[in-house]
Amino acid sequence: MAPKIQTQTNHVERYFESGTALHRVMIEAPYLPRCSDDKTATRVRPREYAIRYPYMQVNRPGFVSWLIFDLDHKKAMIWEDAGLPAPNLIVRNRSTGHSHLYYAIPPVCTTEAARPKPVQYMKAVYEAFAARLEADTSFHSGPVAKTPGHPWWLTHEIHNHVYELGELADYVELASSNPWGKGPNLDAVSHSRHCILFEQLRFYAYSIVNREREKGSYHTFNRLLEAFAHNKNSFRNQGFLDNLPLSSIKATVKSVARWTWDRYTGCGRCHRGVMQLNPALPLHVRQKQSAERTHALRHKETESKVRLACHRLIQLGEKLTQLAIGRLAGLTRQTIAAYKHVIQEVLHPTPVTNLASPGIETINTTCVKYGAHQVTAAEGGLGTFEALRESGGSAECLLKEASMFDVGDADSG
Template identity: 70%
Template sequence: MAVPQAQPEEQTQARYFQAGTALHRIFTEAPYLPRCSDNKTAARVRPREYAIRYPYMQVNRSGFVSWLIFDLDHNRAMAWDDAGLPAPNLIVRNRDSGHSHLFYAIPPVCTTENARSRPIAYMKAVYAAFAVRLQADPDFHSGPVAKTPGHPWWLTHELHNHVYELGQLADYVNLANESPWGQSPRLDDVSHSRHCILFEQLRHYAYSIVNKERERGTFETFTRLLEAYAYNKNRFVKLGLGFSEDLPLSSIKATVKSVARWTWSRYAGTGRCNRGVMNLDKDLPLPERQRLSATRTHELRRKATESRIRGACRALQQQGKAFTQAAVARAAGISRQTVASFKHVLDEVRKIPETVTALVKPLAKAVDVKFGGHQVTAGPNAMSPPPIFPRNDGLPVPDT
């Protein structure tokens, strides 16, 4: 298949503002203030109306991937056709060397720390498989800076405006299933470096707990666990490994940050069946397992909220303050609407003093004293008639 005819520069620039074109999607999916420049550093930040005038610009937004961009360091811009892959939306070629960038439009995939890990891993697996078939740079990872389509420095070929689902692209390649958790820490190979020893120990510990933390915790709790583990492992002097001092705290924090982010966003597991904390039967239909899991999660959250409200009420009681819904919400760190939905907890706490009083009242009954070893001095009202205490039969006690 021959290389498509490049569009005239004036026509290409106009298509940035023509709805339904691939270039228009480049413009609308780009950041409002993308990085751009005359070189690959893209050190400037300009509004996207001006950024498209620079030969290099940031195409994907921070935290989102809307374009899979492949960097071909060879002059075969039609490598996708030779490999039997679908046509890219855009081909942007260097006029001199013939090296090019291929742009594939996909639905935006969120890549932030709070995003789901499976779509990210799936997208990266598709990208890696395409990079192999295209003989592209596997470490380019779609930029974030790429050749600006339509710039006069490059030859731009716009083929179509179809947005590929990741499943569509995956049908053309075989996805690899690699696991970085397949081996134990290789401490003998890195025994010369404290940083490498800690990194090996920490990354394998992270692999072992990340799936549980994704299910039951958050990225912050996962990071705190890694920090505690790293601090406990920072005992190189005591272990007698030939080092004169332990790692500084700044190095530990940097290592923890690197391992935590990579593992949370990219670790895909061993591929073995994981039934989760509920140990559900894998023969159950997926919707039923999801329903049971959601029910359990809701119950755990409800109990946790009740515990926070009870603790806030007790704290207000000790301070002698009335626990209104607003006061409890402030003490518990939750919204007043949430406290209102757990009004039964406030009613339970209010009943506790009444229950205690009811249990203490029977102790106020008179008790027959047969042995007066210690007498209490009579007060000023000693000549007044003695009080009448009720007896078990309900009759008054006669005067003595």
């Protein structure tokens, strides 16, 4: 059941009444917010005076305390139809019917020193809500918004609850982002409105199509793309003479929606990782297999470092101590102690034995340095001997091969 909406008449007093949504707007605003009679908000005033202007800066620089959604349509109660929680405030234009919806959240730091994960999570929640509300996804909560309680607007104060981001995320499906994927290259198509919209729309479609196939339908998928495209159709603010006509938007949405729904599957090779694990496997099984592979690779890499350091110390004529090996390999002494078997392999290499069966007269091709220089046996034994010598075989190999032929018969022939 939706909460009862209460429209206040004297909003200025509510700003100074503790526990109200309007009071939170003032205390979370900057001490000297930007404000004005238009969207430029070129003036700077103390917040007690800024609330008397129709437009003001609501969120502090580097912090987001309010998720504000800009609705460029007349459906101010769309959150009910979309199954979303009630906003704290609805600030509506009396003439056009367009409105701003305010959702109170715990402040999220967005400065350069902020942790990236909470910021990404907040943006994902905002984009998901904006798509369901058919709001402008590029508004990003301001920083300048309609001032709640100003006489220019019709303000509805619903409640003072502060939503956790996880609480809001329960109402929507967050678009899965692909860390290996690339976003639209808008610089290459900055000359064309159609190309800009197409690039933005197709990447948004890629991010939600799998989710809609599983839990939605083509109809809901198409509606989300339509809302996204209409919100992105703000080319007049980007320096173009006019926005795209409605017919062009519909044609682009139809093209992107149909192709993406029928053909797009994503890059499974990249998404499944280098091991190509079956996504049907439970997550803990895939994590275990990936961890085992990572451990094996690190083990081999460490062995290579220890082995290389041992050979280097032998060349320098130094003793193979754990401290010397660790210093040269860039590893700790404790790590070197766990790889004593590698040091023993270097000090006492395993001899290579000839596994050929006795009595079988065959040429030991392993004695030849390069396989490209191996030659077949000629009719005469000395010809084969000379060929082996010219091919680069060792002296020991040449003697072994010479004993396999009757030299006297070769001389007499």
